[in-house]
Amino acid sequence: MHKSLRDEQKLLQLKAEALRLKLLSNQLRRQQDKSEPDIWGLVSQLPKAGLVWRLANMPKKGRNKLILGAGLLALLYLRF
Numbered sequence: 001m002h003k004s005l006r007d008e009q010k011l012l013q014l015k016a017e018a019l020r021l022k023l024l025s026n027q028l029r030r031q032q033d034k035s036e037p038d039i040w041g042l043v044s045q046l047p048k049a050g051l052v053w054r055l056a057n058m059p060k061k062g063r064n065k066l067i068l069g070a071g072l073l074a075l076l077y078l079r080f
Contacts, residue, residue: 055063 055066
């Protein structure tokens with residue numbers, strides 16, 4: 001084979017390998033998105049109005065414990 005044909009064949013093989021790796025990375029990213037639930041996605045699915053209403057109608061002691069626990073969980077989540 002001529003040198004230019006070998007170079008062209010090598011270039012095409014490298015392009016094919018790059019495309020294969022790109023497709024594989026996209027597939028893995030999609031699988032990861034499906035397997036790990038997004039925290040903000042879960043929060044957005046909650047019925048916000050009902051949750052706020054229930055929180056407002058809770059006894060003061062229970063409401064404060066719930067708010068403190070949520071704050072501590074948020075702090076732990078942001079630290080790690």
